Amino acid sequence: MSDDEKVVFDVGLVGPRGVGKTSLISSVFLAGQDVLAGSGVTVVADDDPTARRMANHADALAGVIQRTQFVGESLRANDSVVDFHLRLDPGVPDTGIALHIKDYPGGWLDPGRRISEQAREGWAAVHDFMLRSSVLLVPVDAPTVVEAVTPRQLRAVPLLLRLHDTMQVLRLWARGRALAPESPALVIFVPVKCETYLRDADDFGGARGADRSAELYEQFRVAYADCIRAVRDEAPHAQLLYLPVDTLGCVDRVYVTWPPDEDTGVRCEPHFRVVNDGKRHIRGVDDLLTALCRTLVEARRKAEQEHERGLAERHHAAQSYAQRDRGLVGSFFRTADKLIGDRIGRDELIRLTDPGSAFPRLGWLRIAGQLGLGRSAREQQTADRLGEERLRSLGALDNLQAVVEGLAKRDYSERVRRL
Secondary structure, three states: OOHHHOEEEEEEEOOOOOOOHHHHHHHHHHHHHHHHOOOOOEEEEOOHHHHHHHHHHHHHHHHHHOOOEEEOOOOOOOOOOEEEEEEEEOOOOOOOEEEEEEEOOHHHHOHHHOOOHHHHHHHHHHHHHHHHOOEEEEEEEHHHHHHOOOHHHHHHHHHHHOHHHHHHHHHHHHHHHHOOOOOOOEEEEEEEOOOOOOOOOOHHHHOOOOOOHHHHHHHHHHHOHHHHHHHHHHOOOOEEEEOOOEOOOOEEEEEEEOOEEOOOEEOOEEEEEEOHHHOOOOEOHHHHHHHHHHHHHHHHHHHHHHHOOOHHHHHHHHHHHHHHOOOHHHHHHHHHHHHHHHOOOHHHHHHHOOOOOOOHHHOOHHHHHHHOOOOOHHHHHHOOOOOHHHHHHHHHHHHHHHHHHHHHHOOOOOOOEEO
């Protein structure tokens, strides 16, 4: 599927080695399907390599969960850049919202570990991708944040979390966002491995332990204060969220050891026991989808605002906007252009998406239709009538828009905090 045929949502990941970046992506894939069940929309792997990686990771994780206990870093880490292509699929080929996420060896955050040519080239590609993304996810290793007590352990925390390097990425990203304040800008700090610290009443068969969510949040605020400040200083319009995710949900931290580490002095090594018969109960992904959908809706609103300017100015502004913003808003224009050129005549599209028409939620597609961003007049004339298949496609897209808007209007759970 060409990226011109769907809205492409680039999501950057900023996290050190061993934090669980791949597990977070897997959680979005699996729990996203549960959240969207019955809506007519689902999350799918958008290419064969992503499908294989999701299957391999699920199988490896299932093997870990079958043990009685395991150490936090039990899955093999990536040793190269890995592209994950997911899609919110409305059930019609060549439509939907694509989520593109780049995973990479977390050690590359440390400039001292980018020794090989492969590492330097890989990091350059990942870094560029991060800076152009509308949204950055920052996984936070909850045990490292909470369990550090002794002076030696506390000294190791900034090194283990790569806080300085994370701050540098966030600052550069925020500076880029500040140059286009009309573009969406969202940073989501995602504590992971936090099943032990955020407890519900029915956790682990009713054996409720002490809820340490307030402690986790306060320790996070202390550890990531400079990262938060950097974004605030460079891009005041950016939104920042604290959004914990249980990527497993069927584990409980038993104890933590701090073995020696030649780079950081010591490292945090949590030991987990498997509970709830090993049945995964992923939590927090619904909040994450809400945050992403709010960003999508905001991007569409920004695109519609461009439409409200004078016709000549609109035409120039819309095309330059699509080129300038390689992220989300430009993607709306490119998607509309593709739909008009390949599937739907401009006049028919405008008629069908007028207020009070069959598909009023798709009014944003009229932007491109009225600005003249479609393809050649000959192509437009050959597609000026819609058959049943095209109407079904438009209906599926209309339902996708309704699902996105519904998720965007959903309230966040009590776990989420605005920073």
